Amino acid sequence: MQDIIKPPVVDRRLSIAPMLDWTDRHCRYFLRQLSRHVLLYTEMVTTGALLHRDPERFLDYHPDEHPLALQLGGSEPGELARCTRLAGEWDYDEINLNVGCPSDRVQSGRFGACLMAEPALVAECVSAMRESTRRPVTVKHRIGIDERDSYDELSRFVETVADAGCRTFIVHARKAWLQGLSPKENREVPPLRHETIYRLKADFPELEIIINGGILGLDEVVRHLEQVDGAMIGRAAYHDPWLLAAADRRIFGDSAGPSSPRAVVLEMQSYVEQELARGSRLHHITRHMLGLFQGVPGARAWRRHLSEQANRPGAGWQTLLDAMAHIDDRSRPHRPFLRPLVSRKIIPHFICDKAFNRVTRRNAMTLMKTSNPWSLLDEFNREFSRMLPGFADDDSRVVGSNWAPAVDIKEEDDRFVIRADIPGVSADDIDISMEKGVLTISGERKHEAKEDKEGYHRIERSFGTFMRRFSLPENVDADKISASSKDGVVEVSLPKAVKQEDQPKKITVKNG
Amino acid sequence: MSSLRQNIDRAWAQVQAGWNNLVSKASNALTHFVHKDEEQSAERRDLLRSTPEWGLLAAEVHEDGEQVTVRLEIPGMEADDFDVEVIDRTLIVSGHKHVENSRKEGRYRITECAYGEFERRMPLPAEVDSSKAEASYERGILTLTLPKTEREKVRRIPIANG
Numbered sequence: 001m002q003d004i005i006k007p008p009v010v011d012r013r014l015s016i017a018p019m020l021d022w023t024d025r026h027c028r029y030f031l032r033q034l035s036r037h038v039l040l041y042t043e044m045v046t047t048g049a050l051l052h053r054d055p056e057r058f059l060d061y062h063p064d065e066h067p068l069a070l071q072l073g074g075s076e077p078g079e080l081a082r083c084t085r086l087a088g089e090w091d092y093d094e095i096n097l098n099v100g101c102p103s104d105r106v107q108s109g110r111f112g113a114c115l116m117a118e119p120a121l122v123a124e125c126v127s128a129m130r131e132s133t134r135r136p137v138t139v140k141h142r143i144g145i146d147e148r149d150s151y152d153e154l155s156r157f158v159e160t161v162a163d164a165g166c167r168t169f170i171v172h173a174r175k176a177w178l179q180g181l182s183p184k185e186n187r188e189v190p191p192l193r194h195e196t197i198y199r200l201k202a203d204f205p206e207l208e209i210i211i212n213g214g215i216l217g218l219d220e221v222v223r224h225l226e227q228v229d230g231a232m233i234g235r236a237a238y239h240d241p242w243l244l245a246a247a248d249r250r251i252f253g254d255s256a257g258p259s260s261p262r263a264v265v266l267e268m269q270s271y272v273e274q275e276l277a278r279g280s281r282l283h284h285i286t287r288h289m290l291g292l293f294q295g296v297p298g299a300r301a302w303r304r305h306l307s308e309q310a311n312r313p314g315a316g317w318q319t320l321l322d323a324m325a326h327i328d329d330r331s332r333p334h335r336p337f338l339r340p341l342v343s344r345k346i347i348p349h350f351i352c353d354k355a356f357n358r359v360t361r362r363n364a365m366t367l368m369k370t371s372n373p374w375s376l377l378d379e380f381n382r383e384f385s386r387m388l389p390g391f392a393d394d395d396s397r398v399v400g401s402n403w404a405p406a407v408d409i410k411e412e413d414d415r416f417v418i419r420a421d422i423p424g425v426s427a428d429d430i431d432i433s434m435e436k437g438v439l440t441i442s443g444e445r446k447h448e449a450k451e452d453k454e455g456y457h458r459i460e461r462s463f464g465t466f467m468r469r470f471s472l473p474e475n476v477d478a479d480k481i482s483a484s485s486k487d488g489v490v491e492v493s494l495p496k497a498v499k500q501e502d503q504p505k506k507i508t509v510k511n512g
Numbered sequence: 513m514s515s516l517r518q519n520i521d522r523a524w525a526q527v528q529a530g531w532n533n534l535v536s537k538a539s540n541a542l543t544h545f546v547h548k549d550e551e552q553s554a555e556r557r558d559l560l561r562s563t564p565e566w567g568l569l570a571a572e573v574h575e576d577g578e579q580v581t582v583r584l585e586i587p588g589m590e591a592d593d594f595d596v597e598v599i600d601r602t603l604i605v606s607g608h609k610h611v612e613n614s615r616k617e618g619r620y621r622i623t624e625c626a627y628g629e630f631e632r633r634m635p636l637p638a639e640v641d642s643s644k645a646e647a648s649y650e651r652g653i654l655t656l657t658l659p660k661t662e663r664e665k666v667r668r669i670p671i672a673n674g
């Protein structure tokens with residue numbers, strides 16, 4: 001009987017992570033405007049909260065939020081079963097068990113990452129949950145906890161829980177330290193190990209394996225999808241929600257997707273008005289929308305306006321429109337200025353005190369345990385991406401190039417100027433080309449040495465091919481691009497014009 | 513409480529050690545650029561404020577029987593902007609990298625290059641005669657040729673195989 005009507009299959013190629021205090025229903029409704037298909041998760045709800053208080057408060061949602069999964073926190077099979085039945089009544093598409101949040105073990109309600117040490121108990125929980133629903137029951141966990149972080153232990157965990165019938169595992173590619181680190185530090189300090197999850201998929205091909213942790217954009221999602229069944233993005237999607245705009249097209253093969261961040265805001269109108277009428281405060285909705293205009297001129301004023309005004313009595317739809325009036329996106333594409341397509345991911349070429357301080361302080365605890373300073377390098381790279389405007393979302397490496405020059409980009413009234421540091425390369429060895437709106441600066445640095453190969457005491461320089469690419473704004477006149485080079489600095493001048501040329505074009509570098 | 517303190521102190525010590533290790537292995541080239549608030553135009557002051565305070569001055573040190581050769585990648589300078597000194601087998605290269613004089617006002621959108629005053633110190637593998645040192649600056653690379661002192665040349669007689 002049970003199997004006659006099967007619930008629809010949940011598509012997990014891309015999902016948004018459950019995040020306490022962040023992915024509440026307002027946030028989810030907003031994110032839904034950016035992608036029709038991305039799977040959304042609720043914040044974690046503990047069995048205690050659900051069974052002993054009014055479940056409506058935790059379970060109600062807007063019907064447009066589907067596909068939607070409920071995440072439960074708990075470790076008592078009977079209670080989890082009851083909560084799972086509630087989830088069925090509320091028509092959630094999936095019920096997920098949290099085995100990833102590092103919570104204090106002393107607390108009486110045990111849940112989260114500490115359960116990784118007890119696979120048999122998790123298996124029991126999963127069985128009890130599965131018996132209470134026909135919908136998929138999934139588990140979100142870490143790759144390990146404390147010293148128990150071997151691959152063997154991880155695969156034993158997955159095997160035991162899979163034996164209880166769990167088919168889908170969402171794995172955060174970090175282990176968790178149950179003591180000594182705050183939950184926030186536990187999301188940042190332990191190093192990311194995506195390879196571990198790839199290996200898990202290779203060893204359990206019949207299971208659905210979803211990768212999570214540190215994924216910054218759709219390019220990375222596409223890459224992960226070659227190895228695993230799905231990817232889950234947390235913080236990046238919250239801070240820069242517009243990155244989801246292309247998800248329906250790029251991940252789910254659907255032509256849908258919002259046309260601009262502005263259009264997303266306008267889509268929110270009836271929801272905002274209904275919610276305000278029900279007694280919600282504007283701020284509770286708009287606090288999730290602050291990152292929408294990331295990278296667009298006026299974004300800061302938008303954020304400030306909302307932060308200051310949305311909390312006031314009487315704040316309403318007009319407040320949102322007023323905030324949006326600060327945005328200067330007319331007649332420009334979403335990314336209005338010239339911007340590098342590829343970040344330089346080699347050892348930091350530029351470094352800030354701030355990045356150093358933040359990274360080391362954050363790593364103090366890990367270092368105490370591992371004393372491996374090399375993992376810091378990764379952290380640095382990430383810190384830079386965060387601290388440097390325009391870098392956060394370009395993370396792809398240029399395959400086959402050895403190094404990448406640092407650049408300054410300036411916009412003047414009538415042109416853009418790119419200045420790139422390319423010391424030790426003659427103009428003849430530099431290639432600048434322009435095709436389909438992408439400007440590429442590339443070439444090769446050869447060693448000028450006349451000396452013998454031995455005798456080097458110090459080599460910090462990089463040699464070989466280099467490349468850097470830039471997306472051009474539409475108003476650049478491709479025919480008038482010129483370049484010159486002096487003292488190791490190449491200057492490319494890109495005059496603005498009305499029309500844009502699509503012909504491949506080669507630019508010669510003048511020697512200065 | 514005091515053990516927590518100790519742990520944190522120890523962690524910091526290790527961070528320092530780790531950092532030093534990292535610096536010495538991978539990032540010797542990391543150089544601090546000090547911003548002096550002397551720039552005249554508002555645009556240039558703005559630019560300075562947004563530029564990173566650290567830049568990489570990648571170097572290369574080569575030694576043979578006669579001399580030590582040092583190359584330093586530091587594009588966008590004038591030859592006069594450098595100061596080179598040798599004190600006790602330590603080479604000190606300092607200078608001031610100025611923000612490019614631009615013909616027009618504008619807004620900087622991306623700033624990855626570092627500007628300002630910098631100083632880079634490098635231990636030399638041998639004693640050199642700084643009075644005979646030569647420097648050239650071409651394509652953004654500073655090349656220093658530092659002849660060894662007679663004493664060094666004598667001391668470093670290669671041992672023949674056999």
Ligand SMILES: Cc1cc2nc3c(=O)[nH]c(=O)nc-3n(C[C@H](O)[C@H](O)[C@H](O)COP(=O)(O)O)c2cc1C
Pocket residue numbers: 017018019020021022043044071098099100101140172187212213214215232233234235236
């Ligand atoms: C503010 C915040 C709250 C979180 N709350 C939960 C939670 O309730 N349940 C859970 O399983 N994970 C929670 N997480 C972890 C995320 O689901 C995710 O695993 C983690 O942030 C790593 O993914 P990311 O690097 O893409 O952000 C939370 C993360 C953040 C930043």
